[in-house]
Amino acid sequence: MDILLLILAAAVLFGLALLLANLWSIVVAWRAAKRRGLSISFGEARALTKFFDLEDEFLDTCVEFKRIDSRVSIKDVVHHHMADGDTKALLTHWKQLREADVNITFKSLVLYDLAGKDMDQLIANLNREYELIIPEIEESGLCAYYYCKFKVAGDSSGWITPDLNAFKATIEEKINLALLSGDLSDFEALAKFIKEEYLNEKFWKSLCHGQIIDQQVRITKG
Known part of the structure; x- marks a missing residue:
């Protein structure tokens, strides 16, 4: 012991x-x-x-x-x-x-x-700003115009190079889906819905660690 x-x-x-x-x-x-x-x-x-x-x-x-x-x-x-x-x-x-x-x-x-x-x-x-434009997205008798200016977050910009063509295809699919399932009686409300629910900050962060500078959606009759 x-x-x-x-x-x-x-x-x-x-x-x-x-x-x-x-x-x-x-x-x-x-x-x-x-x-x-x-x-x-x-x-x-x-x-x-x-x-x-x-x-x-x-x-x-x-x-x-x-x-x-x-x-x-x-x-x-x-x-x-x-x-x-x-x-x-x-x-x-x-x-x-x-x-x-x-x-x-x-x-x-x-x-x-x-x-x-x-x-x-x-x-x-780090200072670079990207612009993405889709002039016409036609669905269900409607035509949507899309514009976005964005940049990649500083902690990721040295590792990520945005593929704008791939981004356009992804965004077009989301807008098509929104035009099929959204409220077609109020175009302004539908455009706001697309930005807030489909193409919001969370979407851009998951896409490319992107930060939205300006984003526009306009919907008219096709």
Whole structure:
């Protein structure tokens, strides 16, 4: 029994020693960051302990990230660096995106950068607006005109290239179905119904992570 107690006590002491060593390494990382003017959370300080040698140059780059956008998590910067990413290049890309005033999360930028995406092309895609027009959709003696201007959400625009021809076919099918089953006595109400129930934000998100800028449906007698 005494042996079991000794083993248990040794295990507890060993666990405490590991915990204290872990906590101390976090404190050391936090103090090093603080000296460089970097204010970070406990979780961010813990991420910095992954470095064998925490260089001032890296911390200064982190300070610049926080200066540009305080929401940037140093954990994401560390993960990028540990995946053999170039932290200075990442900072340059983040500045480019901020200056371009595009809607993209830092986590998405990290993934784009590690995938080797061209930043100029990425910015162009982030700002790109697509137009889709179907001038005539005839069904049940009615004729529908459809127009939509949309863009792909920033976190997806580097991975998705919209297929407008496929989109037209899908949208035409939905409008045909609506013309067959909707209220044909009020064209304006039917057009509103199509936009709100068939071609709404949920539809565009599932189609291509799309965000509607402008969408029009007009229905007349064929």
